[in-house]
Amino acid sequence: MEFKDYYKILGVDPEASNKEVKTAYRKLARKYHPDVSEHKDAGNKFKEVAEAYEVLKNTETRAEYDEVRQYGAQGQSFQPPPGWQSGNAEGSYSTANEDFSEFFSSLFRNANQQPDFDDVAGHRGGFQDWGGARTQRGQDIESDLPVFLEDTLKESTHPISFQIGDRKKTLKVKVPAGTGNGERIRLKGQGSPGPGGTASGDLYLRVRLVPHPLFDVEGHNLIVVLPLAPWEAVLGAKVEVPTLSGNLRLTIPANSQNGQRLRIKSKGLPNKRGERGDLYAVINVVVPAAADADTKALWKALGDESKFDPRAEWRNSK
Amino acid sequence: MNDSHAENMSLTELCEITVVSEDTIIEIVEHGIVDPQGREPESWLFDIHMLMTTQKAVRLYRDLEIDWSGIAFALSLLDELEQLREEKRCLAMRLSRFENNAS
Numbered sequence: 001m002e003f004k005d006y007y008k009i010l011g012v013d014p015e016a017s018n019k020e021v022k023t024a025y026r027k028l029a030r031k032y033h034p035d036v037s038e039h040k041d042a043g044n045k046f047k048e049v050a051e052a053y054e055v056l057k058n059t060e061t062r063a064e065y066d067e068v069r070q071y072g073a074q075g076q077s078f079q080p081p082p083g084w085q086s087g088n089a090e091g092s093y094s095t096a097n098e099d100f101s102e103f104f105s106s107l108f109r110n111a112n113q114q115p116d117f118d119d120v121a122g123h124r125g126g127f128q129d130w131g132g133a134r135t136q137r138g139q140d141i142e143s144d145l146p147v148f149l150e151d152t153l154k155e156s157t158h159p160i161s162f163q164i165g166d167r168k169k170t171l172k173v174k175v176p177a178g179t180g181n182g183e184r185i186r187l188k189g190q191g192s193p194g195p196g197g198t199a200s201g202d203l204y205l206r207v208r209l210v211p212h213p214l215f216d217v218e219g220h221n222l223i224v225v226l227p228l229a230p231w232e233a234v235l236g237a238k239v240e241v242p243t244l245s246g247n248l249r250l251t252i253p254a255n256s257q258n259g260q261r262l263r264i265k266s267k268g269l270p271n272k273r274g275e276r277g278d279l280y281a282v283i284n285v286v287v288p289a290a291a292d293a294d295t296k297a298l299w300k301a302l303g304d305e306s307k308f309d310p311r312a313e314w315r316n317s318k
Numbered sequence: 319m320n321d322s323h324a325e326n327m328s329l330t331e332l333c334e335i336t337v338v339s340e341d342t343i344i345e346i347v348e349h350g351i352v353d354p355q356g357r358e359p360e361s362w363l364f365d366i367h368m369l370m371t372t373q374k375a376v377r378l379y380r381d382l383e384i385d386w387s388g389i390a391f392a393l394s395l396l397d398e399l400e401q402l403r404e405e406k407r408c409l410a411m412r413l414s415r416f417e418n419n420a421s
Contacts, residue, residue: 026382026383029381029382029383030382033377033378033381033382035374035377035378035396036378036382036392036396046381050381137337140373181404182404183367184366184367184370185366186325186366186369202335204370211411216408216411216412216415217408218408223412225412225415225416284415284416
């Protein structure tokens with residue numbers, strides 16, 4: 001088993017005061033807390049930091065650790081000293097310790113107190129009622145559920161599989177029509193099994209709408225970029241526009257501008273009540289990549305004839 | 319297979335799931351961190367989003383040693399940050415559609 005240098009993890013000197021240990025923990029906890037951090041390995045980093053603090057914040061466990069550290073810090077691989085038994089320093093083991101390393105368990109496995117939230121937060125005694133409703137249950141599991149935009153039009157079923165310990169679990173998840181990005185689905189009792197036969201945790205799925213090759217999502221509205229030839233924008237046209245459920249024919253009014261939005265009613269995403277947002281086609285005038293001699297002559301004739309000044313605004317603002 | 323109906327829970331159920339006391343939940347509600355339906359604690363109903371927010375608040379309280387008003391403030395900033403990140407992602411995606419057309 002790997003030896004954990006808790007001082008190094010917290011970035012403090014082995015002689016550091018309790019206050020310095022606490023400050024180092026607070027800084028790192030804010031940096032790596034999985035609810036706050038964007039760091040890709042935030043969960044594991046935070047667990048490491050929390051484990052180090054759990055041991056070093058308490059004088060008695062810190063003394064026990066220091067004793068072991070003398071013995072084991074030299075080698076990469078660590079075994080507790082022969083006959084080692086934790087002194088079972090009082091009240092120092094938190095809810096989080098079920099997640100702590102093998103190293104932690106090997107040193108403090110004799111401590112079998114109930115989880116203690118107050119202690120973790122350093123609020124012992126200052127928050128008496130914290131654990132009044134405390135019961136043990138398995139850990140909740142959180143995961144993302146990718147959903148295609150097309151799947152939100154009606155109720156859809158998604159097979160998912162995930163790992164609990166060394167066991168692979170497969171489930172089918174129903175996603176109601178109109179489910180939006182970031183919405184959560186709770187599957188009761190599908191998390192990790194509870195310790196000693198207590199209730200299992202829950203599985204939480206966070207719906208992630210998969211980016212679409214054509215459509216962007218804005219609330220319940222969809223946006224599609226509609227490329228037009230310059231003459232289509234000027235003269236108007238009828239063009240085929242894609243929607244989530246097939247193409248439809250859209251009339252482009254004459255003198256349409258680049259960036260202009262044309263609304264196609266009720267072709268967006270549905271909400272839970274079955275009402276649908278709109279689809280907006282945003283005009284993007286594109287110019288042919290290369291023109292042959294005849295086409296060039298036509299453009300030139302247009303240029304010679306036209307009085308249009310595309311930079312009139314610049315001149316007016318001088 | 320999950321039930322597709324929206325799932326609301328009472329104060330007692332929320333306490334069981336989050337493994338915290340009623341008084342703690344009441345404090346979280348009083349700080350405006352979650353806003354359940356119903357006027358009195360006995361009739362409060364929490365949806366899944368409120369459950370997730372409560373769990374996040376409890377984790378931050380426990381791990382970062384911040385008081386409840388600090389948690390309320392941090393959560394509203396985190397929400398805003400998440401919205402802005404999402405908006406930035408969407409705008410970058412939309413911009414790339416125009417830039418791809420131009421290249």
